[in-house]
Amino acid sequence: MRFCCEVEAIIGADYLKTMPAIETFALEKTYQVGFWRKKTKLALRQLTLSVPEGEIFGYLGPNGAGKTTTLRLIMGLATPTGGSFKLLGGDINDGAIRAQIGFLPEQPYFYDYLTPRELLRYFAALSAIPAKECTRRIEAVLKRVGLYEDAWSTQLRKFSKGMLQRVGLAQAILHDPKLIVLDEPMSGLDPMGRREVRDLIEELNHEGKTIFFSTHILSDAEALCDRVAVLSRGELRGVGVVADLIGSVKGNVEIMWHGAAAVKAVQAAGFECHVIGETVRAVVPEANVDQVIDILRNSRSKLIAVTPMRTTLEDYFMAKLSAPAEVTQ
C-alpha cells in the first residue's frame, strides 16, 4: 500500500486511471565486469515508472545513462537482476503480448543481402500476419516511413544509415502493434527525415498507440512527448508532464525595444541591456516590468516585445542531471 502511494506520488494520480502500457517496479540491472567477473557495474538502479496507454513518453538521458539497458530489459532481451515489469498488463515472455509490441533498436542493422520487401515479409511471417494481407501491408508501411519504391528491391547492405532507420521503423509498425518502443528513432536522420519521423510518431499516437522512445535530442522530446523521464547514471532523476515543465514561468521577463536612447536609463535602474544594432534586449524581474516600460515610454522608444521567460525542457533536463538522485515530479 505504501509502495502504491509512493508510485502515485511519483507519477501522478491521473496517470493511474488508465491502464499502464509499461510498468516497472524497482527494475534493476547490474553487470559482472572484469576478467574474473568479480566486479559489479550498476547499469540501472531501482527504476519505478509507469507509462499509461495512449501516451507519447520520452525517455531522456545523456549517453551511457542506462536508456538502452532499460529498453533491453523491458523487451526481454536481457534479464533484470532485480525488480519486475509489465507490458500491456502482461509478461514480455508471453507471445501474445510480444505480438502487440513493436520495437526499433538503436542504430538498427538488418540482414545485408535481403531487400526491404523480403525483410518485411520475413518479419510478417514471424508476426503471423496472414499471407493474403502481407503484400498490401508491407507496401503500405514502406510508403508510410517514406521509403521510395525504387529502394524496395535493393539489398539492405547498399542502404544509408537514414534509410536503414526507416526500414527499422517499418518493421516496428508492420504488425500494427499497440505499444511501440523506439530506441533513438531520430538518430541518423537528416532534418527532413527527423521531421517525417516526428509526424509519423504523432500519427501513430493519434491512432491510439502508445509510444515510448528514448532520445538525447531534447527538441524532439519537447515537440512530441506528453511526459518525459530523465535518467542519469542508471538512476531516474525525474518524471514530468512536458506542457507543465516548459510552461512554468521562471519569474523573469524579456523586454525588447528599438532605439538606444533608453539604454542608459534602464541600466541606471539596475538592469543589464544587450544592444544588437538598433535593437536592445533586457531581462528584468516580473515585478519591474512596469518600471522599465515607463522608462521606454518616457524616452519614446519603440517597444517590440514583452515575453515571459519560460522553462525549456533543456532547463529541466540540466536541473535534473545536476540534482541529487531523488525522483521528483
Next chain:
Amino acid sequence: MINRVRAIAFNTFREAVRDRVLYNLIVFAFLMIGASLLLGQITIGVQRQLLINLGLTAISVFGVLIAIFIGIGLVSKEIDKRTLYTVLTRPVERWEFIVGKFFGLFGTLIVNAGLMTIGFFVALLYLMHGLQSSDLSILAAIYFILLQFMMVTAIALVLSAFSTPIESAVLTFAIFVVGSFGEDLRDFAEAAKGGAHYVGLAVSYLIPNFSTLNYIASVAHGNAVPAGVVLWNTAYAFLYGGAAVCAAALIFQNRNMK
C-alpha cells in the same frame, strides 16, 4: 510454431546463398574436383581411386568450411550486429530461432553438397566413360559427409550461442580436426592409465567422432558400405546433432543480449 521455424530457416538459407563466401568456397571445391580429374588422367591404374579420394575430400572439407564460416554467424554475429533484436521481440521463442537457424544452414549445405556431387559424378563419368553399380557406395560416403555437416553445423551453433564469431570459428574447426581422429583418440584413451585414461575417454566421447563417418578411402577402393554401418552412423549423427541443438537452445535461452 512450424511457420516461424520455417521462416527463420528459409531466411537463413536465403542469406547464406547470397553470401559471397559460399560461392568462393564452391568454386574452390569445383577446382579441386577438376584438379583431381587432371591428376587422374596422368596417373596409370588408379584414376578412379584418385578422383574419388580427392573429389569427396573436396566436398567434405569445403562443406565443413562453409558450415564454419556461415555457422559461426548464426547467433553470435546476429547478436553483434543486433539483427536478433527485431526477431526475438516478436512472438518467436528462442529455441525456435535456434532450430530455424540449424535447418537453414543444414539446408544450405545439402544444396551445396548436391551441386558438388553432380559436379563430381560428371567428372567421374568423363574419366571412366560410364558408371558402375559399385559407384552407389560413393553415394553412401556422400551421405556420411552430409551427416558430418549436420554435426558440424550443430557444434557451430552451440559455440556461437555463447562465444564471439572468431572464437566459434577456431573452436569449431579445432573440434572438427580432433573429431576426425576420433578413433585414434579413443585408442589412446584405452591405452592410457590412471587419470589420463578417464579424461581421454570423456573427451573422446564428448568430441564427435568424425572418423567413423569417413568412408572416402574405403569407397575409393571399391568397398561396399554395410547397411548396419549406415544405420549406426545415422543414429549416432542424429543423436549427437540433436543433443547439440538442444544444448545450443538451452544456452541461448538465458543469454543476455549486449
